[in-house]
Amino acid sequence: MICFVYRSPFEGILGKHVRWLPDATVLDWFRRGWTEAGADPGAWVKAELGADVYGLDSIFEEAAERSLPSPGSMSELRKLLKKHLYVEGALTVDDHSVRVSTDDDEVPLAYFLLDQSLVAAEPSRLAYALHEQWPLPASAGDDDGEPVTTFAASTLGDVDWDTQGVVVRLRGVRLPGLPAWLRDAVPSGWPDELTLLRAAVGPHDTDLEPALDRINRWGAWNDQYLDIAGLDGAHDKAHRIVREVMAQVAGHEKVPGPLGRRRPADGRIAVADHLAQGAFHMDDTFGYQQMFVFDDVWAAHHHYLAKSLTRWFKGKWDLL
Structure with missing residues (x-):
């Protein structure tokens, strides 16, 4: 599985939206989008991710209009995204993730597609981002450290x-x-x-x-x-x-x-x-x-x- 996280004030009381997807890797999800999103990329992305993700459908629109080849590796995906994905901010692509900062001219937004192996390896960076429920758990332990x-x-x-x-x-x-x-x-x-x-x-x-x-x-x-x-x-x-x-x-x-x-x-x-x-x-x-x-x-x-x-x-x- 992979995980999608959308940091946006439009998305609930925690200002974020989380969706788990069945694909084995982030690359597999984009490759599936190449096949399935062509008729209506915006509707496909929203159905897949459960949110209107600003700019993300642009890569599938470009893929369909330009008959872009489906990426065979994360390196190929990186080149395609850098050239064809609509982004107002920064784009980072590595072997296990795609990470984007953008904005809709009113508020800053960010979204992340993360392989499960990366999620498992980085809990101190990602645990809150992946937490979906209000409120946070309130249980506590011992008070033996510095206050x-x-x-x-x-x-x-x-x-x-x-x-x-x-x-x-x-x-x-x-x-x-x-x-x-x-x-x-x-x-x-x-x-x-x-x-x-x-x-x-x-x-x-x-x-x-x-x-x-x-x-x-x-x-x-x-x-x-x-x-x-x-x-x-x-x-x-x-x-x-x-x-x-x-x-x-x-x-x-x-x-x-x-x-x-x-x-x-x-x-x-x-x-x-x-x-x-x-x-x-x-x-x-x-x-x-x-x-x-x-x-x-x-x-x-x-x-x-x-x-x-x-x-x-x-x-x-x-x-x-």
């Missing part, structure tokens, strides 16, 4: 592949102690999403669920960007601003968002002892913002998932 909490979130606004996400490691604290730690912390060089999380923590909160709920209902924006004016000061003042924003949208089914109106009811929040996760509805077309906060205890129990999740949100399009 550290990782904050990872997708970013909003006019983004490119260097700013698709943010990852911050907070040393000396685990998730059960994070609300108190955040109340005492002074933001310095933090991403806006983490500054908002700190301000959203209430004075008596003992876990992150209330704070994530407030972020889910956040209604203050500067165009496409979070409005965090005043949230990097003293915590009591920052949280007072959060309460004022919450009061303005209290009881509303739709609240202001970066692209119009957003629905908090469509958001998802799950908080456990060592993992807190949220997916916040931003727009019916442009999907969700994802946020994960986990500590070393969860990461030790889900080693590959933690490492690959961090890699996903660090902002480089090519997971390999």
Whole structure:
């Protein structure tokens, strides 16, 4: 089997779509497309992969129109894709994968076709990319390492592949102690999403669920960007601003968002002892913002998932 991964905000609450295919190799899948996709390449690709994958049908359109020979090796496939595949960004082809970054003039996109042997060899890079279900598993192990909490979130606004996400490691604290730690912390060089999380923590909160709920209902924006004016000061003042924003949208089914109106009811929040996760509805077309906060205890129990999740949100399009 091979695996297809499409990183796109249009694809569900995790911003990605995964499909397993019966072909033995990536080359076999393209060779099958050469035979089967000719009549309607767009419809064939969508039926095969379960998504409208931007630009991918172009190779099969060109193959049909130009009577291109079916590739006999990955080297031949590489030459054909470099010449005939419509790509706005970068293309990488090796013995076990095809990896593409592109965009649809509105958002960056990436897709990956991966042989099963490559998937098995690179779990620390690919485990999160291949994970299909919300929420992530919350089970944890022992707390015998150095306390550290990782904050990872997708970013909003006019983004490119260097700013698709943010990852911050907070040393000396685990998730059960994070609300108190955040109340005492002074933001310095933090991403806006983490500054908002700190301000959203209430004075008596003992876990992150209330704070994530407030972020889910956040209604203050500067165009496409979070409005965090005043949230990097003293915590009591920052949280007072959060309460004022919450009061303005209290009881509303739709609240202001970066692209119009957003629905908090469509958001998802799950908080456990060592993992807190949220997916916040931003727009019916442009999907969700994802946020994960986990500590070393969860990461030790889900080693590959933690490492690959961090890699996903660090902002480089090519997971390999």
